[in-house]
Amino acid sequence: MSQIQYKAITFTLNGKEVAASIDVRESLADMLRNDFGMTSVKKGCEVGECGACTVLINGVPYDSCIFLAIWIDGKEVTTLEGLMDEEGNISDIQQAFIDEAAVQCGFCTPGFIMSAEHLLREGKRYTRDEIRKELSGNMCRCTGYQNIVNAVEKTMEKRLEEKEA
């Protein structure tokens, strides 16, 4: 059997530059979970269908389970852990998920928050239907999506208000 192929990569993880020697067979999800302890990245299907593994790469949401780890070289990755600041303060969207009862089993929550964060950073006003579309790559079985859409909409309105102020 042939040798395992490794590649040395450097990338930014939640704002910090990191280096790693990666087994090229690893998915980004595997690498983040196993090598960097980012257990917020969840595996629900491993075929890019459920969105539980969603992370932001250069600010854009991807299913990390079908993203090769070596492709992250030179890029920025943000996981849910990266939305909390150094003092332990959480972001507005995380607080909104708590306040709007948008969390039940919590397994889909990291993926949803990352998809939502992307939408929110666009700085646009989305209709509820458009919000649903932006979140349509994330599946949930507990919430019927209702409070999740509420949490995202409320946070969007607050950020837009602050911007306009």
Add this chain to the structure above:
Amino acid sequence: MEVGRSAKRVDAFDKVTGRAKYTDDLSPKNAYVSRILHSTIAHGRVLHIDTTEALKIKGVVKILTCFDVPDILFSTAGHPWATDPAKQDIADRKILNEHVRYYGDDIAVVIAEDYVAADRAIRALKVEYEEYPFVLDPIEAMQDGAPVIHAERPDNVLGHSNITIGNYEEAIKEEGLIKVEGWYHTPTVQHAHLENHVCYAYEEQGGRITVVSSTQIPHLIRRIVAQSLGLPWGKVRIIKPYIGGGFGNKQDALYEPLCAWMTTQIGGHPVKFDTSREETFVSNRVRHAMHAHLISWLRPDGELVARKMKLYSDNGAYASHGHGVSQKAMGAVPQLYPCANIVTDCWTAYTNKPVAGAMRAYGIPQAMFQLESHVDDIVKALDLDPHEFRQRHCMPVGYYDDFSKNELYDDSLRQTMDKARELMDYDRKHELYKNQTGPVRKGIGLALFWYNTAVWPISIETSTCRLMMNPDGSIQAMIGETEIGQGFDTVFAQMVADAVGVKTEDVHVFTNQDTDVSPYGSGAYGSRQTYVSSFSIAQTGKLLREKLLKHAHDMTRMPVEVLDVVDGNIVRKTDGRVLMSLEYMLTETLYDMKRSENVAAESTYSVQSNAYSFGVSIAEVEVDIPMCQVKLLDIVNVHDCGQLINPALAEAQVHGGMSMGIGYGLYETLLIDEKTGRVLNDNLLDYKLPTTMDHPDLKAGFVENWEPTNPFGTKALGEPPACSPAPAIRNAVLQATGVSVNTIPMSPHQLFKDFTKAGLLESEEERKLRRKAYEELKDTVIHVTDEPETTAVETKSPDLQSRGNE
């Protein structure tokens, strides 16, 4: 008052930050991984498994087969143990099976260092089978000559039950009765929780096995693992971390027995089994598909005179929860619309298909689809009003069931119907949507549901609560009831807070049920936990308060009668003065040089009551007939689940159940290949779990009638929301199109069949007209072919006309 407040979930912070640990997040770095070899035939026997090539693969640690497992039959069902053998679940499988009974059965397992090695080894295993004929339909399975799936039950019937009231045969002789009859079919669906079942096992303390598992029922798993391995129960320890949903799938011993056994075969080294999504669909549990034949005899004014039902339930290849599910389904029938003459029978049959087990609402979504669709069929046949019929004939206030001792104390059904009608503007829309024409039509539909709370008297109901005071006045709370995502830990904290006299934030819930530490609990099922635990919480809280007030008396010299515990302080009731904080009192008490005490209380409450929990769904749809598509425009559920312990969490639960009901009614079905018994759509693409874009906004409403049997006035809410959305949607489609769709899901494929039968799709006439227009236009045009150009008009040969109809 903490109860009744929308307190924030106690686990929300950890879940929104990624700090909450689920089973795979806790798996030791050095754990081996494992993969199961599943059977590729629907029925037969494994004669031989050749492991030679597989063992050569680098990274493979051990390969175990069905020939290596302990020769012990056990039941996987997540029910408390019954000491009466007659009441015990059917023990019909081993850890790995030689006699395979469905495509996807478990026959061997590879333990390896990584998944690449494990998967290569699985592919390198060579299996020799002896194939038997198989059967995929429960009614066929019950016929003479059907393949026998379990030798102990040669007719493939796990159970048969009957309810007879009055005299059906006599009653139908009455003159002038109208007969309404129909068959109603509900599909096999799967729970599709986001976190697949995963567990890992290791040995410690010389021979004790620990299994950390994504389960709803840690204590029951402990017993089943021990039984499957022939061990004393105390040799097994089960730990439940945060889990990513269960909905009844994890109310079964899925792979904990296998995982526990594996670790014993590799010297106690940690080993993990992580179910893939595909395996979750095929080799876990599914909901019982049911087929019901309903006959109702009514007087022209709608009075129900007699009713007959035959219900057939598809149990799949192994017993799991077995006949109990269809018994529950059938039990609702005589109650929801009481009638003097009823005869109902239900059968549960084995088939060579994925195993049916517990799934949210346990037979009632099936029964409600059957009953409530049938009601609208009655209403159609007799030209009555669907709402008025239900108002007149559904369970009256004061109804009493002798077996369960349930009584309908309040007029839940009519009250929830009234509220739902208001929220959905039902009366106006129902009128407006009558007699529509055109290809796109709207409709509004209504459906009730029957449900109850917990499982007494069918099975034991018990809860044990342990409360320990910390020196700072906060409470460590432990209970056997489990947080599986529904919010139990939060309402537990709220109820404890009120039972003792502290704030919710000062109650620390021990969330990772650990059978070494946590008191016994049956686990999360039957919508039991809030109701049942409230008894032990109230009782234990009372015991704890007594101890606290006694210490307060000792320290303040005030009589116990004038003292109270309020918001974490000892308060004098007469003038409201805070005498001291619990923190002060407990620190002094714990560190008392002569009489130190760790103030705590624990008690068990044996629950012997049940409670009806009813409600309604109303759905509004738009049907595009030529496209065979239903768009759900609006939907509401209204529930009477007693006092809401936490209104925000209650509402969220209802949304989730509605979502499941929407999937059941419109999207979901597990498809099996008739030729091989293989599941065709074992993934989240082909199994149409609805996305954000397949839901309208979901509305939830409540009618809060204080439940008299319960210390907090509460009752079942976990499962009820899944019971009635599907028939409400079906009845809305009926109003819109005039078509009774009696098979769900109402996917475009199903609607195409029903609309074609009803003559709603392009008729032969229309097709002929369209073809005529095409012919006329076509004949005046140069037809593009590879041949050299010819001049304009050509008459076409008849052959070309049939080209589209291969």
Add this chain to the structure above:
Amino acid sequence: MYDINHIYEATSVEHAVQLRVEQPQAKIISGGSDILISIRAGEMAGCDLISIFGLDELRGVTLDEDGTLRIGALTSFTHLANDPLIKELIPVLGEAADAVGGPQVRNIGTIGGNTCNGVTSADTASTLLAHDALMELTGKDGVRLVPLTEFYLGAKKVDLRPDEIATAILIRPESYQGYFGHYTKYAMRNAMDIATSACSVNVKLSEDKKTILDARIGYGVAGPVPMRTPSAEQAVKDKPVSADTVEAFAAGALEDVNPRTSWRATKEFRLQIQGELARRGLTEAIRRAGGKVS
């Protein structure tokens, strides 16, 4: 962890072609959303891959001097859905791209990789076909242009030679100027789905909007590969904008489509939908072109 033997990362188009020649056993991976799933399913265990994911020069939409729309093969579906040139010149293609899966899938999926899979259900394929698109393929002997109509050789088989990679998809100005189109993806749910039936219709109307000068229709999942239906197109060429013409169009489409019965859908059902899609697709395309079906 994917069962991959070796990954070769291309640093340029030339390098990619060179790798194709040196490693004939290796498969190309662009966005990976198809290949990685096949590897996971055990279909390609131990394979070698040539990754072209890093070739940013193949991402983007530009206009050649002659007005040819040039879509880089690694352009993601999200990019296509939001691209200003696409929105201006051929908005129906952006709408088709926006119908793919969900946001994450649209971010990773590439139009080149998706088209080279050769599947009949690809959302953009029917629109590309209905605009007479060309595949630009680069190999050791240089650049080759293949009309999309000839690129599909059979289900999941395309005319991509062992030394080639797809570098762009081209649409000539005469293929998109003056045309107005509409794409319908008919699927079992509104996101994260593959078309059960898909139909892209575009029309060019006369100045007074009363005559159809040209109509083109591409179907997905109406046969083993994405297809045009010439019978429909010929039936309405130079015909008046009217309900009868629309009916003739639908009838013509049904002459040419060849759906099969599979466990996913029956042939009769597909025909019902495909006829309706043609009818509604043409009506909407006419409306977008400024006409009105009486």
